[in-house]
Amino acid sequence: MKQFPLKLVSRRMLAPTVGHYVFLRDDGEPLDYIPGQFIQVHFQYADGTSTKRSYSLATIHDHALGAGETVEIAVSYVPGGAATALFEGLNEGDPILASGPFGRFCLMPADANRRYLLIGTGTGVTPYRAMLPQLETLIRERGIEVVLLFGARTPDELLYGDEFRAFAEREPNFRFIPCFSRELPADPHPDVRQGYVQQFLAEFSPNPDGDIAYLCGNPNMVDSCFEALKEYGLPVPHIRREKYVSSK
Structure with missing residues (x-):
């Protein structure tokens, strides 16, 4: 899956240890997703080893995000965590790399439930x-x-x-x-x-x-x-x- 850049637009605290982050896709491309899917954020440990973390999309849109629409996630802070350090250190305008969307935790069109x-x-x-x-x-x-x-x-x-x-x-x-x-x-x-x-x-x-x-x-x-x-x-x-x- 191809990686793409996201640029931080804003963040706010939802809870003492959870932040809500709003990004823009920084390559001018849309993000075709289904509510319930997640993206992966890619970064490196201090020793240069590559790693990634998964975050469900919290964005309230219908199905696809067109170019220029926001990409929103909620991030739990873990003491001493590498991902926590990454997100806490982000300032508005800073970039991160992501890939996706992934997952099948979605509402199904064929559902006939009550x-x-x-x-x-x-x-x-x-x-x-x-x-x-x-x-x-x-x-x-x-x-x-x-x-x-x-x-x-x-x-x-x-x-x-x-x-x-x-x-x-x-x-x-x-x-x-x-x-x-x-x-x-x-x-x-x-x-x-x-x-x-x-x-x-x-x-x-x-x-x-x-x-x-x-x-x-x-x-x-x-x-x-x-x-x-x-x-x-x-x-x-x-x-x-x-x-x-x-x-x-």
């Missing part, structure tokens, strides 16, 4: 942000329902939480269920839960006849929810998984 169960933790929620325009279209065209169960330790770590809540306020068929394992917000919304996402699957009665589930984030969460959804009778092709492991 509901999507989207389950994520940490930066594993990033692909669901990119899917929002598609979900809005599917709600309009097919009347599907969507439940997003998002696990975080504290309110400060609820990535894109305001955006998901605003989308839920606009779309009655979309429910946003933040699940906090350590600390609740001061004035929690009625859909807020205390605990881990896997504890609340039963509340939504997973149905093998109408549900398709997406699992993204912590590997333990993904494995636990995968086994639980199989017990509810969901066929394996209707449980789509992507595990996120922090790398230095």
